[in-house]
Amino acid sequence: MATYTDDLALAHVLADTADSISLGRFKALDLRVDSKPDMTPVSDADTAVEKAIESTLARTRPRDGLLGEEFGERSGPAGNGQRRWVVDPIDGTANYVRGVPVWATLIALLDGNEPVVGLVSAPAMRQRWWAARGGGAYTGRQRSSATAIKTSAVTNLSDASLSYSSISDWYDADRGDAFMGLTREVWRTRAYGDFYSYVLLAEGALDVAIEPEVSLWDLAALVPIITEAGGRFTDLSGQPGPHGGSAVATNGHLHTEVLAQLTPSQARSAPPA
Incomplete structure (x- = not known):
């Protein structure tokens, strides 16, 4: 390597x-x-x-x-x-x-x-x-x-701290209701925004950081920091990395559940094709 x-x-x-x-x-x-x-x-x-x-x-x-x-x-x-x-x-x-x-x-x-x-x-x-x-x-x-950093060990959404940048962006992306539903599942929400949400996640100070619409230059530097700290970084579809135009970053333990929560309700309830 x-x-x-x-x-x-x-x-x-x-x-x-x-x-x-x-x-x-x-x-x-x-x-x-x-x-x-x-x-x-x-x-x-x-x-x-x-x-x-x-x-x-x-x-x-x-x-x-x-x-x-x-x-x-x-x-x-x-x-x-x-x-x-x-x-x-x-x-x-x-x-x-x-x-x-x-x-x-x-x-x-x-x-x-x-x-x-x-x-x-x-x-x-x-x-x-x-x-x-x-x-x-x-x-x-x-x-x-330097001090080594590591993501948190939180395993339940009800104990998780969530950070985001903008509520209106989630409604613009037609996921406003899903986003608000997630905020009701977690322990705490704060809008630290931009890079700060993600570095706090890497330090273990919070557990989930999400954005519905972002560019490659907003995310590329954050991916190695989060993944090397033990976390997971994907887009809203679950594809790893910074190329999908959206961001879901977690401590790893919560990732699957967060992705599911952010799927619009009509998509979750739709029968398989």
């Missing part, structure tokens, strides 16, 4: 660069904020971080591809497509532009379609989370002071 130690080290270097840019612009009086075509905000910090990461990767991994939220798909000169970095320069831009410190840079490496390295750096919170395939998951301010 391939090891990704050098790639994980590079992800930390990329995060150092990203942190210096994003923290320098956080709460800046001259921060420029525009709206993208989907009406979500983008700041000059988002674009500057992604450009800086692209520049470093062009020097250090010229044969690798790159997918970024702000500038889309770019391939290395070889164009082999086997290895691709996936970057969300600032996950939680809405928080960032309002001065809320819960935002992060998400950096992932995909080998083929599999996320094999993931790093989340939240400099305003002075915290990082990271993992590489087969190497476990960790958190800390830096690698030298």
Whole structure:
């Protein structure tokens, strides 16, 4: 099995660069904020971080591809497509532009379609989370002071803590009733949102994190962190990984039951074809 130690080290270097840019612009009086075509905000910090990461990767991994939220798909000169970095320069831009410190840079490496390295750096919170395939998951301010993390041992939904990002998104996805039904089954619900739901799950601080509509750059870095911490990560159909456009992440014990709860009632009751 391939090891990704050098790639994980590079992800930390990329995060150092990203942190210096994003923290320098956080709460800046001259921060420029525009709206993208989907009406979500983008700041000059988002674009500057992604450009800086692209520049470093062009020097250090010229044969690798790159997918970024702000500038889309770019391939290395070889164009082999086997290895691709996936970057969300600032996950939680809405928080960032309002001065809320819960935002992060998400950096992932995909080998083929599999996320094999993931790093989340939240400099305003002075915290990082990271993992590489087969190497476990960790958190800390830096690698030298890392602490291994593990998902919880909760086995009953009635004891579970659930985090999500938006109630309205579930209704937009025609799963609002299923979502609300799940919230009534669990012990506790909170809307930590964005990356923070998933890293708390990896730490064992909560047990379920779900979103009905998300992009690859929102999820790719989170998959290795959760799975290496002992959890499970699929889309709403139960397919593993970050490619399905939705996210169901659990401590593993609760996954099958959560997927069943999130299936619309008409689908659960429909006779087999």
